[in-house]
Amino acid sequence: MGRGQQTPIVPMGERLTDAALPRTHWRKRAQLSSLGDYADTFLANAGFDRAPWLVVAFAAGIALWFGLSGPVAWVCATLIAFICASAGWLVWAKKIARNHLRLAVTTLLLCFIFGVAWIWIRSEMVGAEALKNPQIATVKARILERIEQPAADRLRLVLATRDLGDGQASKIRVNVPLDKDDPALREGAVIRAQVRLMPPAPPALPGGYDFARTAWFQRFVATGSVLGDVTVLKNSRKLSFFKGLQRFISGHVRSRLEGAPGHIAAAFASGDRGAISEADEDAMRDAGLTHLLSISGLHVSAIIAATYFLALKLLGLVPWLALRCRLPLLAAAISALAGIGYTLLTGAEVPTVRSCIGAVLVLLALAIGREPLSFRMVAVAAFVVLLLWPETLVGPSFQMSFSAVMAIIALHSAAPIRRFLAPREESWPVWMGRRVAMLLLTGIVIELALMPIVLFHFHRAGVYGALANVIAIPLVTFISMPLIALALLFDLVGLGGPVWWCAGLSLDVLLAIAHFTAGQPGAVKMLPVMGTGTFALFILGGLWLGLWRGRVRLLGSAPIAVATIMVLSTPRPDLLITGDGRHVAITGEGEHLLSLRDTRSDYTRDNLLELSGMDGGLRPLANWPGSECSRDFCVVSLRRGDRDWHILMARNREQVSERGLAAACERADIVIASRFLPRSCRPRWLKADRRMLLQTGGLSISLDDRTIRSVADMQGQHGWSPYRSHAERPVMKSLF
Structure with missing residues (x-):
């Protein structure tokens, strides 16, 4: 001990009290009580895989770039993150005890900065400026892609042309009526046609589907339709092998199976969904089975798993190979080639490529004897996809597929589930019952994991999807797809007829499940638009539950509980106004949504109903007793809170007396009109006329708290926004 310090003397038999402890112990306890030391100790002893969190930080940077309004906000976010990373590294440089915390903070923030920068670079590199105004033009173009959609009675062509005014190569997408189709209209052909073109449409209402954003990253400058006949100037050369094979298989399957089963079988075999009817699409969606129609993880995994099993068994029959080669490695290579071939055959869409990458990583893990399903594997697959297509992060396909996989891994890695599935001495019925119960539990967990994503993007979700998937997924994986594959194989020798009959029967059962489930009372739950902050809480809670280990993972239920309360307490907007001002919807007046106009557009009707969170159908204002409508205007009085709101809505664009107006x-x-109103029109609160809507886009209005959300606020100053040159954009105005 140092000079001046004395050891406290404690009499024999007496208890050593806190007062008798040396002061150095008090200093150590104070040091350990600091937040930084606790965090560092926690990170050191957590025992979890740190790599997935780096991908989460990278994805967070991408997501924040989409969420923030413009370049100033993006630069500020990266500067703040860089300053915090530098400060953490420098401040804790001499604190060896906080090395884990220093590395965590620094690496996560650097990955976050990389995410912001990467999506910004990607947007500037691939983004295509949209056509300024609608126009009718005669174009000479080369066909880049042919998309057959017989269910919609049309053919869709993706064209490259230089005839849109600036002489630059432009990519457009046009619809051709099916009666104008020509076998010569295929990839590589050069055509001339008169087309009506429109800029890619922004959302009609806040929270709606943003096709303008999708078109920006796919380089579409305009979309539209063909007027009159299409002239083929130059026939295409031979189709690519996979394109030709895809169309041959699709046509062959539909020739062998008629009706709806044939259309779905063609989707499974070749990825061609164009012939599936709207009624079947809606039933599959409301039953939670839409994922079965989109070639993604389930289909690619089934192909690869079946190929791996068959290859392993067949290779084992060759003694020379079995004695000299590692059969799992050979089987993995063969099944990987099968998965890649299936991906190319079905069009190599981003969801399919993403699933193929994940499946190949699983095969690689199996080949080298590692755990095939792990969060690190999911993280690697997600990182690869985000490097290639960072814009897919904000789409439902990316979020749903990775959320489902993470939910499965988190569930099956939990200690209680491992004990439940552990091998034991039991009868065959008990073993089967255990697996069925696990399948049902897995379906419920996946459904709960996907519910926030579905509600955020589509504002509606199938309530009974977990129960339907318990039957539908095994049916498709183990019966329908193998039967289709066998039928195609037997057709080579002309014996596929009976197998096609069995495949059609299984698909009839699938459709019956979809229509029965979708037709049940309360099968679909609709909610108003979920705030971005609420959705972020769901994602944060889900990631915490999945990526941490031990009891600390249960803390992830807190943000999920808060987000659930926020969703259930989210009020419906009182008024919805589309960007053109033609359609106005009013909620809160019964089970029906009151509409200024009775629209024949299913797209507009679905948007109004879904974004209002109502499923009772539209009711024209002119037929509602609480309104007064003339040929030119409708007047409505709404009681909201402690006051009445008087709303004046124009029904047409005809001239009226300025003094009377x-x-x-x-x-x-509030005054709403699809035309420009004179300055003499001065309502007490809001004038949403053509002049204002050109700057804001569609509006969602809550009268109780006088909150206005606009499409312009949602799009900010991103390149695809048609409103970016107008008024200042609030950065986080509508976060919650």
């Missing part, structure tokens, strides 16, 4: 505007709180 000004007097009517003075009596109204």
Whole structure:
């Protein structure tokens, strides 16, 4: 001991009290009580895989780039993250005890910065400026892609042309009526046609599908339709092998199986969904079975798993190979080639490529004797996809597929589940019952994991999807797809007829399940638009539950519980106004959604119903007793909170007396019109006319708290926004 310090003397038999402890112990306890030391100790002893969190930070940077409004906000976010990373590294450089915390903070923030920078670079590199105004033009173009959609009675062509005014190569997408189809209209052909073109449409309402964003990254400058006949100037050369094979298989399958089963079988065999009817699509969606129609993880995994099993068994029959080669490695290579071939055959869409990457990683893990299903494998697959297509992060396909895989891994890695599935002495019925129960539990967990994503993007979710998937997934994986493959194989020798009959029967059962489930009372739950902050809480809670280990993972249920309360308490907007001002919807007046106009557009009707969170159908205002409608205007009084709101809505664009209009505007709180209104029209609160809507896009209005959400706020100053040159964009105005 140092000079001046004395050891406390404690009499024999007496208890050593805190007062008798040396002060150095108090200093150590104070040091250990610091937040930094606790965090470092926690990270050191957590025993979890750290790599997935780096991908999460990378993805968070991408997501924040989409969420923030423009370049100033993006630069500020990266600067703040860089300053925090540098400060953490420098401040904790001499604190060896906090090395884990220093590495975690620094690497996560650097990955976050990389995510922001990468998606910004990607947007600038691939983004295509949209056509400024609608136009009718005669174009000479080369066909890049042919998409057959007989269910919609049309053919869709993706074209490259230089005839849109600036002389630069432009990519457009046009619809051709099916009666104008020509076998010569295929990839590589040069055509001339008169087309009506429109800029890619932004969302009609806040929270709606943003096709303008999708078109930006796919380089579409315009979409539209063909007027009149299409002239083929130059026939295409021979189709690529996979394109030709895809169309041959699709046509062959539909020739062998008629009706809806044949259309679905063609989707499974070749990825061609164009012939599936809208009624069947809707039933599959409301039953939670849409994922079965999109070639993704389930289909690729089934192909690869079947090929791996068959290859392993067949290779084992060759003694020379069995004695000299590692059969699992050979089987993995063969099944990987089968998966890649199936991906190319079905069009190599981003979801299919993503699933193929994940499946190949699983095969690689099996070949080298590693754990095939792990969060690190999922993280590697996600990182590869985000490097190639970072924009897919904000799409439902990426989020749903990776969430489902993570939910399965998290569930099956939990200690209680491992004990439940552990091998034991039991009868065959008990063993089967255990597996069926596990299948049902897995379906429920996946459904719960996907529910926030589905509600955020589509504002509706199938309530009974878990129960339907318990039957549908095994049916498709172990019966329908193997039967289709066998039927195609037997057709080589002309014996596929009976197998096609069995395959059609299984697909009839699948459709019956979909229509029965979708037709049940309460099968579909609809909610208003979920805030971005609420969705972020769901994602954060799900990641915490999945990636941590031990009891600390249960802390992830806290943000999920908060987000659930926020979703259930989210009020419906009182008014919805589309970007063109033609369609106005009013909620809160019964089970029906009141509509200014009775629209024949299914797209507009679905948007109004879904974004209002109502499923009772539309009711024209002119037929509602609480409104007063003339040929030119409708007047409605709504009681919200402690006051009445008087709303004046224009029904057409015809000229009216300016003096009479000004007097009517003075009596109204809100005036809505699809045309420019004179400055003399001065309502008490809001004038949503053509002039305002050109700057804001569609509006969602809550009268109780006088909140207005606009499409312009949602799109910010990103390259695809048609509103970016107008008023200042609030950065986080509508976060929650």
